[in-house]
Amino acid sequence: MSGKQQKPFTPPIQTETMARLLLEQRHWQEAISVYRQLSRRSPEKAADYQKKIDQIKEFFDPPPAPMSPAEEARIRRRIKHLKRLLGKLSQTASPGCRLTE
Numbered sequence: 001m002s003g004k005q006q007k008p009f010t011p012p013i014q015t016e017t018m019a020r021l022l023l024e025q026r027h028w029q030e031a032i033s034v035y036r037q038l039s040r041r042s043p044e045k046a047a048d049y050q051k052k053i054d055q056i057k058e059f060f061d062p063p064p065a066p067m068s069p070a071e072e073a074r075i076r077r078r079i080k081h082l083k084r085l086l087g088k089l090s091q092t093a094s095p096g097c098r099l100t101e
Helices: 016-024 028-041 043-060 069-092
Strands: none
Touching: 016 028, 028 043
8 A cells, every 4th residue: 555645535526416416425525525615606605505514514423422420420530540540650750751741
């Protein structure tokens, strides 16, 4: 495998139809890119395009579900434990070694 990074796909034709086709193929980030381009080209429809972008993001990249109180308590205990461990490591680290920012 080569070390070259692949360029993101930019459709040659940026239309609403292209954005819909990209969505059908589950290329939601590219569809958002097309809607942003369309928004810049047609400011009078920018609000409509932004609404579509928001809907796409909500569907394909939903916010995480809220944590249960038990899960939140478990995470808080884990953080507390890790902070204590970091404190102990800081005390035993050699001079000049930075373990915290």
